[in-house]
Amino acid sequence: MNILYKSEPERGRLWAERLKTLLPEATFRQWPDVGDPTKIDYLVAWQPPENLSDFTALKVLFSVGAGAEQFDYAALPPELPVVRMIEPGLTSGMVEYVTFAVLGLHREMPRYFQQQREKNWLAHASLPAARRRVGVMGVGKLGEAVLQPLLQLGFDCAGWSRTPKNIPGVASFVGEAQLGAFLARSDILICLLPLTAATENILNADLFSQLPPGASLVHAGRGKQLNHQHLLNALESGQLAAAVVDVTSPEPLPADHAFWRHPAIWLTPHIASQAQPESALTALLENIRRFERGEPMHGLVERERGY
Numbered sequence: 001m002n003i004l005y006k007s008e009p010e011r012g013r014l015w016a017e018r019l020k021t022l023l024p025e026a027t028f029r030q031w032p033d034v035g036d037p038t039k040i041d042y043l044v045a046w047q048p049p050e051n052l053s054d055f056t057a058l059k060v061l062f063s064v065g066a067g068a069e070q071f072d073y074a075a076l077p078p079e080l081p082v083v084r085m086i087e088p089g090l091t092s093g094m095v096e097y098v099t100f101a102v103l104g105l106h107r108e109m110p111r112y113f114q115q116q117r118e119k120n121w122l123a124h125a126s127l128p129a130a131r132r133r134v135g136v137m138g139v140g141k142l143g144e145a146v147l148q149p150l151l152q153l154g155f156d157c158a159g160w161s162r163t164p165k166n167i168p169g170v171a172s173f174v175g176e177a178q179l180g181a182f183l184a185r186s187d188i189l190i191c192l193l194p195l196t197a198a199t200e201n202i203l204n205a206d207l208f209s210q211l212p213p214g215a216s217l218v219h220a221g222r223g224k225q226l227n228h229q230h231l232l233n234a235l236e237s238g239q240l241a242a243a244v245v246d247v248t249s250p251e252p253l254p255a256d257h258a259f260w261r262h263p264a265i266w267l268t269p270h271i272a273s274q275a276q277p278e279s280a281l282t283a284l285l286e287n288i289r290r291f292e293r294g295e296p297m298h299g300l301v302e303r304e305r306g307y
């Protein structure tokens with residue numbers, strides 16, 4: 001079995017080392033040391049090599065990330081399975097980030113940090129978690145996981161997805177028809193949607209106007225889902241109180257971008273969650289085993305639905 005890895009070199013070195021024990025029969029090559037491309041069975045990459053058509057024996061393309069929208073599907077062989085990364089380390093990272101962000105917004109930390117800068121010792125009435133309505137857009141692997149600690153903390157939780165969900169304690173809203181009702185009860189809105197034609201630019205003025213006045217946003221999906229100017233306008237008008245933004249378009253933002261210095265925006269450089277080398281390797285090998293046994297792989301992208 002021949003695996004080609006084309007991504008962050010340090011993780012590649014670690015994987016190469018671990019594979020010697022875990023799967024000694026495998027040949028693990030790290031880009032650009034491709035060898036004979038016609039011998040490569042599995043490609044693990046954020047972006048495939050430009051000469052992908054030379055990889056005539058390729059069986060599966062694995063994304064190193066949880067998202068797989070970065071691929072140009074028109075340039076990939078139509079039958080080539082594309083698999084995104086689902087692994088517990090990446091999920092835990094997102095759970096930490098979203099819990100941190102929701103607690104920060106729930107306890108109005110952007111407002112208190114601004115007061116600190118102004119040397120203003122001023123307490124505001126606090127709200128119990130049970131009266132804070134949290135809405136998660138995208139109730140997939142990550143969305144479902146982030147809901148668990150939020151439920152435990154006592155937040156009033158709902159989720160919005162394409163198909164109905166049955167998560168105890170979480171109100172399920174489905175599709176375009178129920179988006180308005182979902183937004184109307186989201187004091188803190190969390191975006192964990194994949195980037196598709198339907199979700200591009202979804203975080204815009206129209207959507208913000210349907211949230212309760214003074215709502216907050218946590219955006220950890222994909223940069224192209226957020227309209228920057230519309231977010232700034234919503235913060236300016238008070239329709240939104242604050243935002244925690246992990247993903248933007250472009251990344252990084254230009255030095256003069258308003259997000260860098262906005263007092264109501266916490267900006268992080270796409271670090272909400274990262275695949276962890278050891279658990280990601282375990283997940284990759286499990287999927288290869290599944291593929292070789294003819295079993296369904298975890299995270300297989302359904303091209304027609306776009307994620």
Ligand code: NDP
Pocket residue numbers: 066067068090137138139140141142143160161162163164175192193194195196198199220221222246247270271272273274307
């Ligand atoms: P999943 O594919 O498991 O879940 C996607 C969810 O979004 C599903 O619930 C799906 O609905 C829902 N959805 C998709 N399209 C629509 C739509 N048009 N309307 C309503 N709901 C929709 O993905 P993950 O949870 O694993 O990851 C989500 C995203 O998080 C990734 O695609 C990536 O963009 C982002 N991410 C960001 C990271 C960061 O560091 N900032 C790190 C990792 C991921 P249904 O269940 O009905 O299919």
Ligand code: OXD
Pocket residue numbers: 064065066067068085273274275
């Ligand atoms: C990913 C990401 O998709 O880091 O894994 O955003």
